[in-house]
Amino acid sequence: MEAFVSEVGRAVVIPNDNINTDIILPKQFLKNILKTGFGKDLFYDWRYNTDGSLNEAFELNKPEHKGASILITGNDFGSGSSREHAVWALTDYGFRAVIGGGFSDIFYMNSTKNGLLPIVLPEENRKILRGIQADETIQIDLPEQTVTYKNNIFHFDINSQWKEKFINGEDDIDNTMKYEKLISAFEKQRPNFG
Amino acid sequence: MSKTLFDKIWEKHVITGEVGEAQLIYVDLHLVHEVTSPQPFDGLRSTNRRVRRPDLTFATMDHNVPTKDIFNVQDQMSRLQMDTLVKNTKEFNIPLASIGDDKQGIVHIVGPERGLTQPAKVIVCGDSHTATHGAFGAIAFGIGTSEVEHVLATQTIWQVKPKTMGIKVTGKLPKNTYAKDIIMGIIAKYGVSFGVGYAIEFYGETVENLSMEARMTMCNMSIEAGSRTGMVQPDQTTFDYIEGREQAPKNFETAKEYWSQFYTDDESDFDKILTFDVSNLKPMVTWGTNPGMATAVDQYLPEIKDENDANAYEYIGLHPNMKPVDINLDYIFIGSCTNSRYEDLEIAANMMKGHHLAPNVTAWIVPGSRAIRNRAIKTGIAKIFKDAGCEWREPGCSACLAMNPDKIPAGKHVASTSNRNFIGRQGAGSRTHLASPAMVAAAGIAGHFVDITTDEFV
Numbered sequence: 071m072e073a074f075v076s077e078v079g080r081a082v083v084i085p086n087d088n089i090n091t092d093i094i095l096p097k098q099f100l101k102n103i104l105k106t107g108f109g110k111d112l113f114y115d116w117r118y119n120t121d122g123s124l125n126e127a128f129e130l131n132k133p134e135h136k137g138a139s140i141l142i143t144g145n146d147f148g149s150g151s152s153r154e155h156a157v158w159a160l161t162d163y164g165f166r167a168v169i170g171g172g173f174s175d176i177f178y179m180n181s182t183k184n185g186l187l188p189i190v191l192p193e194e195n196r197k198i199l200r201g202i203q204a205d206e207t208i209q210i211d212l213p214e215q216t217v218t219y220k221n222n223i224f225h226f227d228i229n230s231q232w233k234e235k236f237i238n239g240e241d242d243i244d245n246t247m248k249y250e251k252l253i254s255a256f257e258k259q260r261p262n263f264g
Numbered sequence: 265m266s267k268t269l270f271d272k273i274w275e276k277h278v279i280t281g282e283v284g285e286a287q288l289i290y291v292d293l294h295l296v297h298e299v300t301s302p303q304p305f306d307g308l309r310s311t312n313r314r315v316r317r318p319d320l321t322f323a324t325m326d327h328n329v330p331t332k333d334i335f336n337v338q339d340q341m342s343r344l345q346m347d348t349l350v351k352n353t354k355e356f357n358i359p360l361a362s363i364g365d366d367k368q369g370i371v372h373i374v375g376p377e378r379g380l381t382q383p384a385k386v387i388v389c390g391d392s393h394t395a396t397h398g399a400f401g402a403i404a405f406g407i408g409t410s411e412v413e414h415v416l417a418t419q420t421i422w423q424v425k426p427k428t429m430g431i432k433v434t435g436k437l438p439k440n441t442y443a444k445d446i447i448m449g450i451i452a453k454y455g456v457s458f459g460v461g462y463a464i465e466f467y468g469e470t471v472e473n474l475s476m477e478a479r480m481t482m483c484n485m486s487i488e489a490g491s492r493t494g495m496v497q498p499d500q501t502t503f504d505y506i507e508g509r510e511q512a513p514k515n516f517e518t519a520k521e522y523w524s525q526f527y528t529d530d531e532s533d534f535d536k537i538l539t540f541d542v543s544n545l546k547p548m549v550t551w552g553t554n555p556g557m558a559t560a561v562d563q564y565l566p567e568i569k570d571e572n573d574a575n576a577y578e579y580i581g582l583h584p585n586m587k588p589v590d591i592n593l594d595y596i597f598i599g600s601c602t603n604s605r606y607e608d609l610e611i612a613a614n615m616m617k618g619h620h621l622a623p624n625v626t627a628w629i630v631p632g633s634r635a636i637r638n639r640a641i642k643t644g645i646a647k648i649f650k651d652a653g654c655e656w657r658e659p660g661c662s663a664c665l666a667m668n669p670d671k672i673p674a675g676k677h678v679a680s681t682s683n684r685n686f687i688g689r690q691g692a693g694s695r696t697h698l699a700s701p702a703m704v705a706a707a708g709i710a711g712h713f714v715d716i717t718t719d720e721f722v
Contacts, residue, residue, distance in 0.1 A: 087572065088456070088554060092686045097667050101328070101341035103302035103348050105409075115688060146457045149490065150686060151665075152392040153300070154409035175426070175460060175492050176392060176406055183410035229424060231286045242410070243313065246418045249280055249288060253420060256279050256290050261522055263513030 072185040073239030077166050077210045079139030082129050083200050084113075089143060090150035091177065095159040097151070108155055109162030130163075134204035142199050143170040147188075148177025157184045167210055169199060169217065182232045185239065189217060195224040212236055266529040268428045269497050270463045273403045273526060277386050279420060286422040292385035293397075294415050296323035296358065297371045298349040299667070300390030304413035305352040315356040316419045322380055323353050324361040326370045327667045329660030331630050334363050342668065356416075369633025369659040372396040372601035376480065377633055379509025383498035383523035388415055393601045393683065395486040399479035400506070401498030401526055403463070406487065426493070429462040430534035433470040435543035440716040442611070443478035444603060444681070444700035446470070447485040448548035450540050452558040459491025462536065465528060466496050470542050476505040477607040484602045485683050488555040497527045549588040549713055550685045550698040552576035557685070558698070561588045561715045579687055580695050581675070588713040591697060593622075595678040596708040597690070598701055599630030599657075600664035603681035606636045608701040612681075613640075613648040615705035615716070620653050622711030627654035628670060630662040652709070666691045679707040 099111045116128050124131050141160070147170040148156060157180045160168065167187040181188045187210065191199070199219055202208065209218040212233060217224045234240075246253075267275075274289070281287030294317075301323070308315070315321060328342035337343040346363070353360040361367035367374060372393055375381040383401035388394060390412040397404035407421065415421055433446060464486050471479065479496045486494025496502075503520050506512045513519035531537060546560035553576040559565055565584050568574050577583060582591065598604065598612050609631060621627055629649045631637040637659055640646045646656050663670040664682035666689070672678045674693025681704050685696035699713070706721065707713045714721075 090554075090686055092684075092689060096688060097665050100299050100667065101339070101345055103306070103344060105303050115692075146460070146490070149457065150392065150684065152390060152406040152408055154390075157408070172457070172460065174457075174490065176408060179411065180408035183408060229286065231422075242414050242422070243311070243417045246288065246414065246420060246422070249420075252279050252288075253290070253418065257419075260290070260292075261519075263515045263519035263522070 071183065071239045071241065074166065074185050074187050074236040075212055077139060078207050079166065080135070080137065080204065080206070081140040081142050081199070081202050081208050082135045082138045083142045083202065084129055085142070085144050085200060087144035088146045088149060091148055091153050091156040092150055094148065094156040095153065100153055100155055105158050106162060108159035109164065112159040112163045137164065139164055139166045140208050140210070141165050141168045142196060142202070143168060145171035147173050149174040152176045154180045154183070157181050157186050161186050169196065171196065182235060183242065185236065187212065187236060189226045191217065191224055191226055198222055266533050268528045268533045269401060269465055269495060269526055270403060270428050271533070273384050273386070274425060276384065283425055286424050288420050289386055289423050291388050291415050291419050291421055292320060293375070293380055293387040294321045295371045295375055295387065295389035295394070296321060296412070297327060297391065298325050298345040299327045300409050300412055301352065302345060302348045303409050304416055305356065307413045308356070308416060313417045315358060315416045318357045320419060321358045321416070322375070323349060323358050324368055324371050324374050325349060325363055326661045327665065329363055329658070330669050331657035331660045331662045332669065334658040338669065366634050369635070370601045370604065370661055372484065373605060373632030373636070376400065376476070377509070377635055379506055379511035382506060382513070383502060384526045388421060392487045393484050395492060395494045396480050396484040396601055398483040398486070398493055398495035399476060400502055401495060401523065403493060403495065405492040426461055426463045427535040429459065429464050429536045429538065430528070430531050431464055431466050432468040432531065432537060432539045433466060433542060434468045434539065435470060435541045437470060437542050438545055438717055439722040440702055441542070441545045441547055442700045442702060443474055443481040445545055445548045446540065446542055447482045448555065448558050448698065449545055451485065451489050451555050452548060453540065454489065454538060456488060456554050456556040457490040459486060459489035462491050463493040463495065464489070464491045465534070466494060467528065471496055472499065475607060476501060477605045480605070481602055485555070488683055498523050547700060547703045547716055549703065550696070551580065551582055551588065553579055553685060553687050555683070555685060555698060559588065561703070561713055563587065589715065590712065591677060592712050593625055593679050593707055594676040595672050596625060596627045596704050597630070597663045597678055597680040597682065598704055599628065599632070599662045600682035601632065602683040603701050604630060604632030604636070606639055608681065609636065609640050609645055612701040612705035613645040615702050616652040616709060617648050619709045621708050625708050625711055627708050628657055628663060629654045630657040631659050633659050663690050665689060679704040679713065
């Protein structure tokens with residue numbers, strides 16, 4: 071997994087609440103057997119018109135937002151289906167962090183596996199961030215757990231283990247296999263009723 | 265110390281780690297399907313890893329399956345996903361119920377049906393409706409694709425223990441209302457995210473009196489309340505359901521004794537308690553674009569409060585001074601991991617018996633598994649549907665998520681027994697109205713929703 075320590079980047083604001091995984095990546099794109107290439111289909115139904123042309127009014131399609139790496143959104147982001155493809159679409163597009171009012175549990179966990187930093191900030195902070203201009207940047211410092219925009223420094227919470235994992239870009243399976251003896255011992259004492 | 269059902273099962277599965285931090289949890293059953301498994305198996309191959317416990321893993325095909333002509337997979341990408349699952353399960357020695365197989369079906373239907381789903385287990389699957397299995401008093405939750413790879417390789421998963429929430433359901437269910445109406449009623453009352461961060465346990469006299477099928481319907485939709493896990497305490501109803509099934513424990517009495525220790529000691533052990541009384545419950549119908557946008561069948565649709573409501577009304581093509589009975593339907597869909605078990609089909613068939621679909625209504629009846637399908641043919645239920653003019657299909661996820669040929673056309677209204685009424689969920693532009701199997705069946709006959717608790721029906 072790609073490590074995440076800090077990020078200085080431009081931001082796109084999609085302020086809606088309840089953006090579910092069907093919106094982030096509609097199910098017709100779940101049929102790939104690879105992890106890559108989903109970025110072009112991110113927010114498909116919002117990004118493209120029914121005839122397949124670009125919806126130029128949609129934030130992501132505005133030329134001034136090209137290359138933005140931070141997404142600022144509303145409450146309850148990533149609800150619905152457990153598809154990790156939604157996270158792959160965000161990272162494949164180039165997002166490194168999503169700042170929202172809250173995330174679904176499964177989406178949050180999926181993000182921690184793919185180096186996409188989910189940051190929960192209260193509405194009063196996000197209100198200020200939503201004022202960001204296309205040429206301005208936000209600075210995210212994970213060790214300090216801060217989001218900085220102009221003169222505002224917002225603190226965010228993150229579980230210490232997830233934080234460490236982001237900073238080190240650890241492979242989960244290698245990490246778990248350090249506990250192989252404990253797993254084997256556990257397996258020996260599991261109840262078995264035939 | 266006094267504990268909840270969830271706490272007791274959780275503690276039995278912790279390999280290492282402290283509460284409050286991520287803990288390493290052992291997985292007793294890992295269910296696999298074709299959509300969220302190709303990348304994990306590929307990951308294993310590229311790192312030279314094996315599946316640690318193929319014997320605790322079970323795979324089937326559901327999301328992509330064509331339900332009209334099951335072997336005729338036209339979509340090349342669907343075929344690729346299914347072929348990939350065949351190849352992967354063979355290479356990694358995992359049991360697979362492929363299309364055509366007696367055991368094939370929707371993964372959350374097949375697990376319980378085989379007897380694999382048992383109390384006090386930790387059960388995971390790369391699908392958000394895994395909570396279904398919690399009906400047996402198991403901790404069951406959906407996981408992401410990277411987690412699927414992790415479970416395949418290690419048979420464990422890192423999780424931070426959620427808080428617990430008890431939902432106490434009381435009162436006698438009025439005639440022709442069902443578990444589907446209870447869970448839809450709860451979500452309509454408390455919203456689509458009240459469960460985030462919580463493991464839910466449904467309890468109370470009403471829940472105790474529900475069948476396993478009905479409990480599964482309730483737990484299934486916990487995720488629609490934001491909770492990854494819904495569960496019900498195991499009891500005699502649970503044990504009776506499991507006994508005699510293919511994968512039921514051979515030492516059944518010993519197992520039963522072990523399972524019987526798993527219950528919540530005192531409701532004060534929950535971090536939070538909600539209550540829901542069903543005494544005056546009416547059949548529920550969704551009018552909008554998330555499962556919380558639901559109303560009782562005899563009520564006017566709600567006023568527009570905000571932009572979300574306005575957008576939902578615009579998409580769905582309805583307005584606030586209508587009632588669900590005014591919604592004209594083009595399709596009905598009876599199926600999905602929420603409501604495609606034998607009991608659901610039986611209830612729907614009883615509603616349709618001796619009647620014919622309204623003109624212009626197309627009906628897809630999609631049993632959740634091959635076993636259910638065969639049983640329904642044997643008992644004559646399939647014939648009732650066919651006589652009513654319904655299409656009797658092969659088992660799969662079908663129009664619940666339309667990743668297969670079963671798509672509701674744009675602008676068409678569908679009464680659906682599934683779980684999500686998101687924009688485009690059942691096909692681009694499709695307009696979904698979630699309801700119970702009895703409500704959907706009656707709606708198919710009438711051509712619009714009807715109040716099945718009135719004298720005419722009870």
